[in-house]
């Protein structure tokens with residue numbers, strides 16, 4: 626019955642990082658299943674963003690292990706982690722405002738994936754199909770030729786998710802993806818996440834509890850770099866420790 630570490634898409638164990646002696650993440654363990662949407666919540670400064678920084682290799686761990694499909698990530702460089710299949714979206718969208726939606730998606734398509742890359746026409750068709758598929762997924766099929774700067778804030782967020790999806794990551798990490806979005810955009814984002822996990826897992830940091838309830842299979846609550854509660858949304862909402870440090874405020 627018990628799962629071995631290799632059954633998980635991501636297995637984080639004993640992860641710790643100190644900044645000048647201050648432990649921003651402290652002996653953290655976290656296990657994510659294939660096709661799971663996991664949400665990390667917790668007060669400001671809890672260490673949520675730092676956890677994503679550690680997983681994507683932007684910050685080096687002081688101790689502990691991060692195994693992704695059985696491969697240790699803590700010794701790998703950022704670009705190697707991307708290539709291994711981990712995509713990460715930051716809080717502010719980093720799209721090219723002066724390019725169209727199509728061009729933004731195009732430049733995100735991984736180069737040299739196929740040994741037959743020299744067969745230009747084949748590759749063009751492959752890229753075009755993938756772009757159309759992703760554009761539909763992110764609700765931007767009708768905006769492919771629009772310059773990205775004219776998109777709404779929510780559409781820009783979706784475009785950035787699309788730029789990550791083009792690379793087909795097995796783990797997609799999103800830091801506060803619905804911040805600044807309208808209610809209807811939030812609903813559509815929840816729909817989008819449920820659709821894309823057919824082929825991957827998603828790790829989300831979020832404050833909007835309505836959105837968390839819409840998407841989370843499981844919620845992990847961080848406080849002072851440590852996991853203080855984990856389980857279903859209902860379970861963590863009913864946990865007195867969580868109410869005390871986070872939800873009660």
Ligand code: ADP
Pocket residue numbers: 644649667668669670671672673674675676
């Ligand atoms: P959250 O995303 O939960 O709000 P963060 O992960 O951004 O929290 O930050 C956790 C703590 O670690 C904060 O006290 C923050 O100031 C500190 N911290 C984060 N990154 C660094 C860094 N590179 N150097 C020093 N301190 C950092």
Ligand code: MG
Pocket residue numbers: 673674675
């Ligand atoms: Mg943060």
